[in-house]
Amino acid sequence: MKNWLIGFRVFIALTVVTGLAYPLLMTGVGQAAFSGKVRGSLVTKHDVAVGSELLAQKFVGRGYFWPRPSAADYNGASSGASNMSPTNEVLKKAVAERQTQGAVRDGLYASGSGLDPHISPANASAQIERIVTARNLTQQQRELVSALVQEYTEGRQWGFMGEPRVNVLKLNLALDSKL
Template identity: 35%
Template sequence: MNNVKPGLRLTLIFILILGIIYPLVMTGISNLIFPEKAKGSLVYDKNQLIGSSIIGQKFTDDKWFHGRPSAIEYDASKSGGTNLAMSNPEFKKALDRNIKEFLSKNPTVKQEEIPSDMLTASASGLDPEITVVSAKLQADRVAKANGIAVEEVNRIIDSNKSGKFLGVFGQERVNVLKLNLKLLNK
């Protein structure tokens, strides 16, 4: 019984520090240093919220750039990949389905040219970005559907690309929502 009161006191102190004070301090600091990101990196068009630049969305119309496949259909209340091994027959079925879908939407592309980010889901299922190569492979379809020159679509891609992580890791990439917003306001 002698240990109960100090144990309860210590529990309440840690609840206060770690459950209230620490989160409030971190939220305050993040709002000061990274205000846009702390509020969810929301993207607006003409004062209307259209999405977040850190959570992918599904675009299916030919006039839009398409993001990578999502195991959770871009449901932001969930997060997760397929967790299927390459040896799993379900993985092969999904891969074949994604290849077929990509080629049907982009008939000028050869199967061996399709980057892996257009065929496989990300670990979170919410990835908002694709590689620049993936975007450029969609340029013909997007240009034709929007009635603009492929060169103009490629300029939009090039003006929206982000560099490699720390200048060394990964590939150049583009945010699909931001690309499509540029097309919308073209």
């Protein structure tokens, strides 16, 4: 009986420490140090959450920048790749269709998760003409769109990791606010 009582006390103590105290402490530290990231890196417009800077969203209008294709249809609950091989006829047809729409490099294939919120600066630049035409923009406005792509291009992380990238949601929100 004495061993059972000792075991029960240890169980209760560990439950309180590892199940309550530690998670609450880490949540508090996270809230204090990284308040925006802890809440999902939400992007707001007029104090209303319109998306997350960490998850791609589906933009289908011709007047918007398009993210990379998504095998998960941009659904965060079921992220994943298509697992189609380069010889798959369905993939070949989809890539050929994307090429006719002017997609370049990273716009041809889905990301591994299907939720990558970034595109390359080359991909963003390749979409400018479609956006200018769809929105019936002047030459001056076209230059503004090009300037927005440059402004929203993020460099390599810590100066050496990854590639330069453009967050599609942020760029589209800036596009709507400027034009």
